[in-house]
Amino acid sequence: xxxxxxxxxxxxxxxxxxxxxxADLAGHIGVTRQTVNAIEAGKYSPSLEVxxxxxxxxxxxxxxxFQYEPDRTRK
Amino acid sequence: MDRNxxxxxxxAWINASIMLLLAGxxxxxxxxGEPPGPAATLGLLFQVVVFIVVLEIVGHIAITLWDRxxxxxERDKLIEARAGNIAGYVLGFSVVTTIGYALLFSAIxxxxxxCNPTSIASAAHxxxxxxxFSELTKAGAQLVFYRRGV
Numbered sequence: 001x002x003x004x005x006x007x008x009x010x011x012x013x014x015x016x017x018x019x020x021x022x023a024d025l026a027g028h029i030g031v032t033r034q035t036v037n038a039i040e041a042g043k044y045s046p047s048l049e050v051x052x053x054x055x056x057x058x059x060x061x062x063x064x065x066f067q068y069e070p071d072r073t074r075k
Numbered sequence: 076m077d078r079n080x081x082x083x084x085x086x087a088w089i090n091a092s093i094m095l096l097l098a099g100x101x102x103x104x105x106x107x108g109e110p111p112g113p114a115a116t117l118g119l120l121f122q123v124v125v126f127i128v129v130l131e132i133v134g135h136i137a138i139t140l141w142d143r144x145x146x147x148x149e150r151d152k153l154i155e156a157r158a159g160n161i162a163g164y165v166l167g168f169s170v171v172t173t174i175g176y177a178l179l180f181s182a183i184x185x186x187x188x189x190c191n192p193t194s195i196a197s198a199a200h201x202x203x204x205x206x207x208f209s210e211l212t213k214a215g216a217q218l219v220f221y222r223r224g225v
Contacts, residue, residue: 003224031148034081043224044150 004045007067011040013058029053042072082144083151084221087158089134091214096130097123098207105200116196120203154220162213169205173198 014020022036029036029050038044039054046054055062080088104119105111111119139145177198 031150032081032144032146034079034084035148035150038150038224041224047149050149 004042005068005070005072006045007042007069007072008039008065009067010036010054010065013060013065017058025054025057028057080142081147081151081221082138082142083147083155084218085138085142086135087214087217087221089131089138091211091218093127093130093134094207094211094214097126098204098211100126101200101203101207105204111196113196113199116199120199123203123207150225154217154225157220157225158213158216161216162209165212166205166209169202169209173201173205176201 010025014022014025022040023033026033026036030053031046031050035044035046039046051062051066055065058065101119101123105116177194180194180197
């Protein structure tokens, strides 16, 4: 089980935006590339502020980027 | 060491290595052979503090030269805070253990009405080892959180 119950569509959204790199996205939202990688892999749930910045970067709503799946949490 | 690691994870590797090395060094020096008295204990403690400072500076210069990116973000801070919380329990346990040891085994000499110097030195050793293990736990917990997620 993943450590976080939050899943996301960041990888798909990056590829839909001309294959934006993790480093590019990290630069836009003000975190490190490793943190973007951890968010994509479901190893870290970002703060609300970073979550909103991600949604804003892709020009979509928060719900389109992140989904909550409580059964996914590591026991 | 992987160049893709965040600065704080590289730093945790350095801290873990240094604390493991110094905990071993301190344990061997403090508990092998004749137990050192308070003056020798103070000397050993000073030695360990100097080693920590020098090794931390050299280690962090090395990892910064290896990869100059030293930026940190909210994930690094969260991992450091959670690891610090766990390390706090280890430090607290070592302090309570040392207090218990001091109360139970630091017998007062009826002639001089003073505590046995060897017992005082042993209590100091326990506390120093507790501090080193606490730092080791913090670095170890950081590495686990970086790998498994937080």
